[in-house]
Amino acid sequence: MTTVESSPPPGATFLWLELTGRCQLSCTHCYADSGPTKTHGTMTTSDWLSVIDDAADIGVREIQFIGGEPTLHPALPELIRHASSRGIATEVYSNLVRVRADIWDLLIEHNVRLATSYYSDQPEQHTLITGNTLAHRRTTENICKAIILGVPVRVGIVTVLEDQRIEQARRLLTDLGVENIEVDHVRRAGRANTEADTPLEELCGQCAGDVLAIYPDGAVRPCVFTRSLRVGDVLASG
Template sequence: MAVPRVVELEITGACQLQCTHCFADSGPNGRHGLLTAGDWQRVISDAAGLGVREVQFIGGEPTTHPAWAELVDHALSLGLRAEVYSNLFHVKPEWWGLLAREGVKLATSYYSDRVKEHDAITTRPGSYERTRANIAEAVRRDIPLRVGIVHVLPGQRVTEARRELEALGVTKIRTDRIRRLGRASLPGAAETDTAELCGRCGRGQVAVLPTGEVTPCVMA
């Protein structure tokens, strides 16, 4: 059995936003799940022991978990690379030092160059300004960053959003269609419609959910 290159750690179902298309159905009422910080540390240690090269912290919003920084530090101490997939809605000043460490990279989502359109998708007023400002700060600090733009609304300003990101200095940008999973599922559809997945589940990656379950992908 091949060792996965990346292990995705969905450490929480909590998020300050409640995006209309969230595959994990995360939001302000989400919980951190069954695993303790010690459990997550053991998962990370086991991953390193197997030869995994990178762990991704995802949610929900991973920085809402009280031990997220400790877990990132633990991964780095074992020689793993760590990606923090954050909405970048709220970044405490003291977090930037950790995010700028060697071996850490950031990922985030962006939706439009227009305030109203972006915030309509996240359902949180102010998310456009705060995410944009923290993207700019990450670029200023030379923190490796990739940004995903999901096409959610008809006529959404995806092209303009990409141009805005490029103007901010972001070089790794990817676009995707909405996946009809989680909150974006169609009425009466199965919980996981395999037609909505990318088809690369389990190829070089595995995911651990807040329940402790192991799956080929956080979306699966």
């Protein structure tokens, strides 16, 4: 591991760890262009553990495990435990299509938060966006399970379609007991972008301040949307 490019600059307090490009879904707007045929990348479990150690050493307070679908990565349980042992708060951003029993146990044991995306109260519209006919039912069921288990869950409703049932989805989530609901427009990145680079106006303006993203190939970028802008590499030697 390097000491210059591999570690976030002093002052970084939040990291996205994009563990994998693999996902059960093929969402039309996926910023990571993830899907069922993608891989976990070239980062090994040891590499990810070293990133967490580096993060703890420079004062990172929070990590979000993301993908792809992070629950598909075999090292996720070990990484959650390690982050917790280093005093870093964690959140797992999952599509919640399938969450193994051991993952639920870890979320509870280590006070891990969950985040997910939601698109409509109608299964058909949800399927149109995600490409998976089971996604709406399973995601809804696992949102309910998280609430029952006392796992904090926040939901982002992403506007993708012109006729998308945003308010109906918000009401459904509220009725389920979700308290943290945000609505955002789709970002022009990945499959939602026809241009070579993500337009700057699509970004929130907080990139490379106290946040950074580590990708499955070891690339360090200002955030998960700035996929054409590389500021380092945790796998580089020297």
